[in-house]
Each structure stands twice: as C-alpha cells, then as structure tokens.
Amino acid sequence: MAEKFIFEPNDISQLEDHYDVVIIGSGATGLTSALQAYELGLSPVVLEKMDRIGGNSTRASSGMNAAETSVQLEHHIIDSMDNFYDETFEGGGKQNNPAMLRYFTQHGALAIDWLAEHGIILDDLTITGGMKTKRTHRPSSMAPIGAFLINELLKQIDKTSIPLFTGIKVDHLVKDANRITGVRASKQDQQFNIDSDAVILATGGFGANSNLITKYRPDLAGYNTTNQPGATGDGITLATEAGAKLVDMDQVQVHPTVQQDTDHVYLIGEAVRGEGAILVNNQGQRFVDELDTRKNVTAAIDNLGGTGAYLIFDQAIRDRVKAIEFYDHVGLVTSAASITELADQIGVSSDNLNQTQVKWNQDVARNTDSLYGRQTGMRAIEEGPFFAIHVSPAIHYTMGGINVTAETEVIDNDEKIIGGLFAAGEVSGGLHGNNRIGGNSIAETVVFGRQAGQQVYKYIAGLK
Structure with a gap:
C-alpha cells in the first residue's frame, strides 16, 4: 500500500x-x-x-x-x-x-x-x-x-x-x-x-444535509449517513442562486451494508460482497442475492424488521479486501475459529448458520445459487477463521x-x-x-x- x-x-x-x-x-x-x-x-x-x-x-x-x-x-x-x-x-x-x-x-x-x-x-x-x-x-x-x-x-x-x-x-x-x-x-x-x-x-x-434530505425524502428523516460532514449541498445552493435547474432531487441512495453499532457510522464496501461474502438474517439464513442492486438489497434488509443483517465471510475473502483490516482495527469485525463459534458470538442459530454455509459452498461448487440466483462474486466460505459484521442501511449517495x-x-x-x-x-x-x-x-x-x-x-x- x-x-x-x-x-x-x-x-x-x-x-x-x-x-x-x-x-x-x-x-x-x-x-x-x-x-x-x-x-x-x-x-x-x-x-x-x-x-x-x-x-x-x-x-x-x-x-x-x-x-x-x-x-x-x-x-x-x-x-x-x-x-x-x-x-x-x-x-x-x-x-x-x-x-x-x-x-x-x-x-x-x-x-x-x-x-x-x-x-x-x-x-x-x-x-x-x-x-x-x-x-x-x-x-x-x-x-x-x-x-x-x-x-x-x-x-x-x-x-x-x-x-x-x-x-x-x-x-x-x-x-x-x-x-x-x-x-x-x-x-x-x-x-x-x-x-x-x-x-x-x-x-x-x-x-449530510438532514434538512435537504427531509425536504426531498421525508421518509428518510432520522436515517444515519455515511457522508462526511461537508457534504451539505453547497454547490446546489450556489447553482440554484445562479438560475440552474435541478433534477432527480428525490433520488437518494441508501447503502445496504453500513455498520452503525458504534459512535461512528462505517460503510462496509461492496467489495466485501463482491469477493464472496454472504448476508444472513437473525436466524442465520440467507435472504437475498447479495449482489443485486443496492436498492433491492436495502429493501430486503429493511424487510427483516429493523434487526439488520450479518455479513459472513472467511479468511480467503478477507485477504481479497484490505479494507477489512481497517474494519477490524476499529472493532467492527467478530472473529471465530469455526462457524458454530461465530454463530454463538453473534447470537444466531448455529444449526442454521452451518446449514447456510454448507448450502452456499455446494452452490459455489456447482456455480449456481439455487436460492436467489446470484451470478457473481461466488466464493466458498471454508477457510477459517470466520468473520461477521453487523450491518443495516444508511443514507449514502444523492x-x-x-x-x-x-x-x-x-x-x-x-x-x-x-x-x-x-x-x-x-x-x-x-x-x-x-x-x-x-x-x-x-x-x-x-x-x-x-x-x-x-x-x-x-x-x-x-x-x-
């Protein structure tokens, strides 16, 4: 680096x-x-x-x-x-x-x-x-x-x-x-x-401008944001004062995988899923094609009822995404020697998570996601240690x-x-x-x- x-x-x-x-x-x-x-x-x-x-x-x-x-x-x-x-x-x-x-x-x-x-x-x-x-x-x-x-x-x-x-x-x-x-x-x-x-x-x-977000998307009021504090739309204000026209102002992207359990909000980059991580719910089961569009993955997590979801991956996937070293450094990553131990640490059914891992690895070997039709970023989760990051959606991009x-x-x-x-x-x-x-x-x-x-x-x- x-x-x-x-x-x-x-x-x-x-x-x-x-x-x-x-x-x-x-x-x-x-x-x-x-x-x-x-x-x-x-x-x-x-x-x-x-x-x-x-x-x-x-x-x-x-x-x-x-x-x-x-x-x-x-x-x-x-x-x-x-x-x-x-x-x-x-x-x-x-x-x-x-x-x-x-x-x-x-x-x-x-x-x-x-x-x-x-x-x-x-x-x-x-x-x-x-x-x-x-x-x-x-x-x-x-x-x-x-x-x-x-x-x-x-x-x-x-x-x-x-x-x-x-x-x-x-x-x-x-x-x-x-x-x-x-x-x-x-x-x-x-x-x-x-x-x-x-x-x-x-x-x-x-x-990062809660007033503008609420103006154009009142349904997103109160959402956390991944944006740095300076992202307040100053250029939009300057341009409109000069007579510029605006377009698509109600189109605000919510990123599906954001860690929000600490004092800071951390976006967990799409490369984690792109290199093979899966998403599981509080029962330890997959529920979506992880590499569908951000809009669809966000909707799937929101439909879990506010519990968020867990990214699950292994050492081989971690080696392909250097940002995980930072996520771990700031305390966002749960680690375990086995899938059973990982399930216990994050509070999901170990039987379900083990079955999810086995099913996923079988599908990867066949190069077909029999549950959700995922076509990209398919990598087996089999090389310990194993890791989890708790995520939920947050405002990301306008x-x-x-x-x-x-x-x-x-x-x-x-x-x-x-x-x-x-x-x-x-x-x-x-x-x-x-x-x-x-x-x-x-x-x-x-x-x-x-x-x-x-x-x-x-x-x-x-x-x-």
Whole structure:
C-alpha cells in the first residue's frame, strides 16, 4: 500500500484575485478537473471549505468501473462498453440521462489510461452489485480506492504547483448577464473577490444535509449517513442562486451494508460482497442475492424488521479486501475459529448458520445459487477463521443534483446553458437514474472531472 502523501495546502496570503478557472471542492472530481485544466495550459485554483482535503472521495472503498480496458484483457476478461451501458441503465431503473451515460461508459477506459499515465495504477479487478462482469478497477494492493486516489492525485497537484486552499468557502457566484465571471468567498472574517473565466462545481452531494434530505425524502428523516460532514449541498445552493435547474432531487441512495453499532457510522464496501461474502438474517439464513442492486438489497434488509443483517465471510475473502483490516482495527469485525463459534458470538442459530454455509459452498461448487440466483462474486466460505459484521442501511449517495449536459455545462430553468459554469461528480444529477451502481461514483469523478477540465478549456478558448 502506498504511503500517505503529506500535502500542504497553500497559505491564504497566496490567494490571487484572478484565475482562469475556480474549482470548488477538493474531492476526486475537483482534483481531476484541476489537473486536466492545468495540462491544457489553464491556471486553475481549488477552493475547499473544509480543513480536510478529499471530501466523500476519501470514503470510497470498492473501485472504479470501466469497460474494455487493457487491465481487463490482462485478466482474460472480455467486456463491452455496450454491456456496461445496459447494466447501468437497468440498474438505474432506466431513468439515467442517456447522453451522460453514453459518454460515461465510453470514456471509462480512457480514464483508467489517463490515471496510469500519471502513475496511478489500477490493475486489480473486483465486481459490485448490479454488474455481471468484473469491471471494478482498484490498485493491486487492494487498498480502498478513495483514499488511494486522493493520495495519488495530490502528488500530481503538488508536482504541478496547482494552488489549493482549505477552510475557504465560496458564498456566491458572480454572474454578468448569463455568464459566470467569478466568485465571492470567505475564510473566517476575511472576504475575497476572485475573477475567473469559468467555475467548476465539484462540491459533492447533500447526503449530510438532514434538512435537504427531509425536504426531498421525508421518509428518510432520522436515517444515519455515511457522508462526511461537508457534504451539505453547497454547490446546489450556489447553482440554484445562479438560475440552474435541478433534477432527480428525490433520488437518494441508501447503502445496504453500513455498520452503525458504534459512535461512528462505517460503510462496509461492496467489495466485501463482491469477493464472496454472504448476508444472513437473525436466524442465520440467507435472504437475498447479495449482489443485486443496492436498492433491492436495502429493501430486503429493511424487510427483516429493523434487526439488520450479518455479513459472513472467511479468511480467503478477507485477504481479497484490505479494507477489512481497517474494519477490524476499529472493532467492527467478530472473529471465530469455526462457524458454530461465530454463530454463538453473534447470537444466531448455529444449526442454521452451518446449514447456510454448507448450502452456499455446494452452490459455489456447482456455480449456481439455487436460492436467489446470484451470478457473481461466488466464493466458498471454508477457510477459517470466520468473520461477521453487523450491518443495516444508511443514507449514502444523492443521485439528484444540478442539471448538466454530457459536457458538464450547467443548464438553467429556461433550458439554456449558463456560460462559464460547469458541474461534475455527485453535485450533478442524471447519470445514475434511481440507483447508483457501486464503482460508478469514483469512475464518475475521473471521467467527468476530465470532461469538465476539457470543456472549460474549450469554453475559454472560445472567449478569445
């Protein structure tokens, strides 16, 4: 695993009053768009309201989806962009924006290559729910993708001396006619006016804003969230004040496997199931295809009546998901030498859990899930020690957001483009339909982060 790179943000005294493009947000979308814009000859700046860099991207664990990559071929996996499109469209309830989805699925492989050109190598593969093919790329160390990607992108930001400021909040987009010409920002009691030819909103979603969640999804009031505290929808507020149209705001994803028994909420990444873990109820029995879409797995756990469920896996599966080391370190994992002992520790029927294990291993050997039709991530649970993690659903991702074109241009309420305003990543809406597929969020940050940087360059060139 790569050592954590210590990045020092710029001192506020270094903030200038003009940049070609202001990028709001320091997650993977913001860092990618800044690097792409810089490589096209622009002068970008990244403004982050939090003291910590990386946003929600640092919490992503599974990987980055892409189809028809050289990495897949090296693993003897034959994939197609059309299949990637179809499975994502199906997983999103066929409510995805077709133009955005087409661009997304056709540029994932290019994004993997672009990262590799920068020394960011994703050469291992796993699978997530709703996908039928291993197309979730991750580092060979199997480290959680989010922190790895932010760490490596920050090395590039440092290398290129792209200015990045933390603790500075953009309060207003400056608009002249129907064109954005800069921002007004603040840091504690200091005020800043920054002129720019373009602005990229890369502020993430609103999963940590209980008021917005309750406004659009009152049925989710009181749910815990996996989001970092800064995910409050600031970009959505800025954009709407500038006249932007919003889409799909009621489409909020609840992640099915979240550990919530401690003071902190921990998302248990989909790679755990992707590498073979099963879910059992309080009777020690399976109850769902574990790699169905997040929406369907969440519904199945909710239907258990509030008890949550247990992820069950063995040492071989644990060895394929390095994030489990962290989960264990913070006390989320129950361990036992045998399935019987594990059942006793988590309070389920040992007879049932033993029967579940035997049945699962038989199905794996036959390569068919006779109970729920699971087709992917089938791995026997037979190599002790054995492990369990108690999980239940929590708010995870907001599919809705700013209405944008496939070129990341922001659309206003009159269906016109707001000049100089671009949005990418979770702050934008439309790509995922009514359900986001695991591995598509990190892919979105790189694919559309690059797109935003490129389209800003094209836009600014057109002003001259």
